[in-house]
Amino acid sequence: MGCGKSKQNLLDEPINEYYWQSRNDCCICLDKKSNMLLLPCNHVCICDYCCRDLIESNFSNCPLCQQEVYSCNLLQIIPAVPNN
Numbered sequence: 833m834g835c836g837k838s839k840q841n842l843l844d845e846p847i848n849e850y851y852w853q854s855r856n857d858c859c860i861c862l863d864k865k866s867n868m869l870l871l872p873c874n875h876v877c878i879c880d881y882c883c884r885d886l887i888e889s890n891f892s893n894c895p896l897c898q899q900e901v902y903s904c905n906l907l908q909i910i911p912a913v914p915n916n
Protein backbone atom coordinates (compact mmCIF):
# COMPACT_ATOMS: atom_id res chain seq x y z
CA MET A 833 0.00 0.00 0.00
CA GLY A 834 0.98 3.59 -0.47
CA CYS A 835 2.46 2.55 -3.75
CA GLY A 836 1.75 4.27 -7.00
CA LYS A 837 -0.04 7.25 -5.50
CA SER A 838 0.32 10.19 -7.82
CA LYS A 839 1.95 13.26 -6.39
CA GLN A 840 -0.33 16.00 -5.22
CA ASN A 841 -0.56 19.28 -7.00
CA LEU A 842 0.38 21.68 -4.22
CA LEU A 843 -1.16 24.61 -6.04
CA ASP A 844 -4.57 23.06 -5.67
CA GLU A 845 -4.44 23.21 -1.92
CA PRO A 846 -3.88 25.99 0.57
CA ILE A 847 -0.55 25.89 2.31
CA ASN A 848 -0.83 23.81 5.40
CA GLU A 849 0.38 25.88 8.30
CA TYR A 850 1.51 22.78 10.15
CA TYR A 851 3.79 22.04 7.29
CA TRP A 852 5.72 25.20 7.98
CA GLN A 853 5.50 24.84 11.71
CA SER A 854 7.02 21.41 11.55
CA ARG A 855 9.68 22.49 9.10
CA ASN A 856 10.28 25.62 11.09
CA ASP A 857 11.93 27.21 8.10
CA CYS A 858 11.17 30.70 6.97
CA CYS A 859 8.53 30.39 4.27
CA ILE A 860 9.96 33.35 2.37
CA CYS A 861 13.66 32.64 2.09
CA LEU A 862 13.41 28.91 2.89
CA ASP A 863 16.83 29.28 4.34
CA LYS A 864 16.74 30.61 7.86
CA LYS A 865 14.62 29.33 10.69
CA SER A 866 11.42 31.21 11.26
CA ASN A 867 11.53 33.14 14.47
CA MET A 868 9.04 35.95 14.11
CA LEU A 869 5.63 35.75 15.70
CA LEU A 870 3.04 37.55 13.61
CA LEU A 871 0.01 39.09 15.25
CA PRO A 872 -2.89 38.69 15.29
CA CYS A 873 -2.68 35.35 13.49
CA ASN A 874 0.07 33.93 15.71
CA HIS A 875 1.97 32.42 12.86
CA VAL A 876 5.67 31.82 13.15
CA CYS A 877 6.56 31.45 9.52
CA ILE A 878 9.20 34.02 8.67
CA CYS A 879 12.65 34.91 9.91
CA ASP A 880 13.73 38.21 11.36
CA TYR A 881 15.61 39.03 8.18
CA CYS A 882 12.58 38.65 5.93
CA CYS A 883 10.44 40.38 8.50
CA ARG A 884 12.63 43.43 8.17
CA ASP A 885 12.09 43.30 4.44
CA LEU A 886 8.36 43.11 4.96
CA ILE A 887 8.38 46.09 7.26
CA GLU A 888 10.41 48.14 4.83
CA SER A 889 8.01 47.28 2.05
CA ASN A 890 5.05 48.42 4.11
CA PHE A 891 4.29 45.31 6.09
CA SER A 892 0.99 43.99 4.93
CA ASN A 893 -0.16 40.42 5.22
CA CYS A 894 0.96 37.19 6.71
CA PRO A 895 2.52 35.12 3.92
CA LEU A 896 0.85 32.06 5.35
CA CYS A 897 -2.77 33.00 5.97
CA GLN A 898 -2.92 36.41 4.24
CA GLN A 899 -4.33 37.93 7.36
CA GLU A 900 -3.41 41.53 7.91
CA VAL A 901 -0.48 41.81 10.27
CA TYR A 902 -0.20 44.63 12.74
CA SER A 903 2.73 43.41 14.73
CA CYS A 904 5.65 41.03 14.55
CA ASN A 905 7.69 39.90 17.49
CA LEU A 906 11.05 38.26 17.64
CA LEU A 907 10.76 34.96 19.42
CA GLN A 908 13.47 34.23 21.90
CA ILE A 909 14.14 30.78 23.12
CA ILE A 910 14.08 30.77 26.86
CA PRO A 911 15.66 27.69 28.37
CA ALA A 912 13.34 26.02 30.79
CA VAL A 913 15.94 25.64 33.47
CA PRO A 914 14.87 26.23 37.04
CA ASN A 915 16.59 29.09 38.74
CA ASN A 916 17.52 27.31 41.95
Ligand SMILES: [Zn+2]
Pocket residue numbers: 858859860861862863864878879880881882883
Ligand atom coordinates in the same frame (compact mmCIF):
# COMPACT_ATOMS: atom_id res chain seq x y z
ZN1 LIG B 1 13.47 34.41 5.76
Ligand SMILES: [Zn+2]
Pocket residue numbers: 870873874875894895896897898899
Ligand atom coordinates in the same frame (compact mmCIF):
# COMPACT_ATOMS: atom_id res chain seq x y z
ZN1 LIG C 1 -0.80 34.04 9.53
